[in-house]
Amino acid sequence: MSSPLTAGTPLTVGNGRVKEARKLSRRSVRTERRLFLADGPKAVEGALTVEGCVVEVFATPAALEQHADLLGSTDVTLVDERALASLSDSVSPAGVVAVCRHFDAPLEHVVTASPRLLVICADVRDPGNAGTVIRTADAAGADAVVLAGQSVDAYNPKTVRGTVGSLFHLPFAIAPDPAVAVRAAQARGLRVLAADGAGDVDLFEADLTGPTAWLFGNEAWGLPDDLAALADARVAIPIHGRAESLNLSTAAAVCLYATARAHRATT
Amino acid sequence: MSSPLTAGTPLTVGNGRVKEARKLSRRSVRTERRLFLADGPKAVEGALTVEGCVVEVFATPAALEQHADLLGSTDVTLVDERALASLSDSVSPAGVVAVCRHFDAPLEHVVTASPRLLVICADVRDPGNAGTVIRTADAAGADAVVLAGQSVDAYNPKTVRGTVGSLFHLPFAIAPDPAVAVRAAQARGLRVLAADGAGDVDLFEADLTGPTAWLFGNEAWGLPDDLAALADARVAIPIHGRAESLNLSTAAAVCLYATARAHRATT
Structure with missing residues (x-):
């Protein structure tokens, strides 16, 4: 051969x-x-x-x-x-x-491409989680992913493997300051939703029809309050049983697919 | 102290x-x-x-x-x-x-309790995945979980830890034969939906309003064809981007929350 x-x-x-x-x-x-x-x-x-x-x-x-x-x-x-x-x-x-x-795009590039669905990870530390979120973002039709703050290196071998190829499917940017990423998304007309277990808006009652950026926080401590406060809404996935929460990648999957579904219903 | x-x-x-x-x-x-x-x-x-x-x-x-x-x-x-x-x-x-x-319940017990939402895992091998599915099932308000076939031991320390307490929140059963679990659920009036990336029914077009049992397969190879054939429908999560699939626990989260949402809308 x-x-x-x-x-x-x-x-x-x-x-x-x-x-x-x-x-x-x-x-x-x-x-x-x-x-x-x-x-x-x-x-x-x-x-x-x-x-x-x-x-x-x-x-x-x-x-x-x-x-x-x-x-x-x-x-x-x-x-x-x-x-x-x-x-x-x-x-x-x-x-x-x-x-x-390395082939990450500048933050300005991914937000000026008029995304309908953007994912911003703030301080996501586990390489496998970051990889799964990127894979899920790809599956749900997200336009781009931003790894912000103290997030794991996107080029970590475990992250690359965890994306199962999706790292190469959609643009991603690396942003040292998550607040800058949030404001950049808002400046381009995206509604930023903070995924927050203590949020006051129920995911299934939230308006997800417009261009949306999801902000996900750290696996253990979630989003810092000052960062979540920048979002346009703090959105919680309803917990119907006795679990205290979902883990990061399952929560991201539920949020992103709820948004994809709302987008599909309006197009 | x-x-x-x-x-x-x-x-x-x-x-x-x-x-x-x-x-x-x-x-x-x-x-x-x-x-x-x-x-x-x-x-x-x-x-x-x-x-x-x-x-x-x-x-x-x-x-x-x-x-x-x-x-x-x-x-x-x-x-x-x-x-x-x-x-x-x-x-x-x-x-x-x-x-x-050990405190797992008999299969008959969990299906005769008139569940509205049941989870059947067939040959789920990774302890962390099994734990996450149980935690997600709890969060989505599932009534019980069945670990069937060659699934990982529910009492594996990694599984117990992965459930973050949810192992103790909802009844679970261990069933050597997944087909027996599927038929038992059907006999009690549950509609069994096989989560199958190649399924012919789109999750968001599926009828999820009635009592539903989700059948999830192995992380790597999914559901054996003869087992999936027993289900009332084979349901796929739509892939909007270029990812080939979702991983088991994120797929389960999307399916279970779609069902919880449909149940809530009808009650």
């Missing part, structure tokens, strides 16, 4: 390029180099759809054969199983990892 | 009762003894609300003082930090763990 571009002996774990790529498991190196690792065929497939994103694809000979459809028209650097595993955060690596350029 | 019942030196990690309790981290021992561990104040609080559930509460002196409201009227066995940590599956143990009796 090897093309001229992939001929030769697979690189081993001690190879210089493999070693350099492996350093991207550290956030500081990712930030400094503006690079990250896309792990597995789903992520690599997504990355290949983003122009200029992929720098180099590493694959084992077995994965190159298995994913010939995906990798057949791309330059691939062959690596052995151990070298590949050293680049993967996964317990069972899928045999293909790409070094990719 | 110690009462006569809690006086004395805290037990250490080598104590016989601590060692016996620690064995409950193994599924085989849990199943044989029909016991499990409830870890942390939220779980212990829930367990104490279920009559006859709690066998023994272990707490550190610090936790006994911190959770005096919860533990003040209960016999507590004092243990030191290390002994407590040996009973906890958590990275940062909260200082209180209870040995509890």
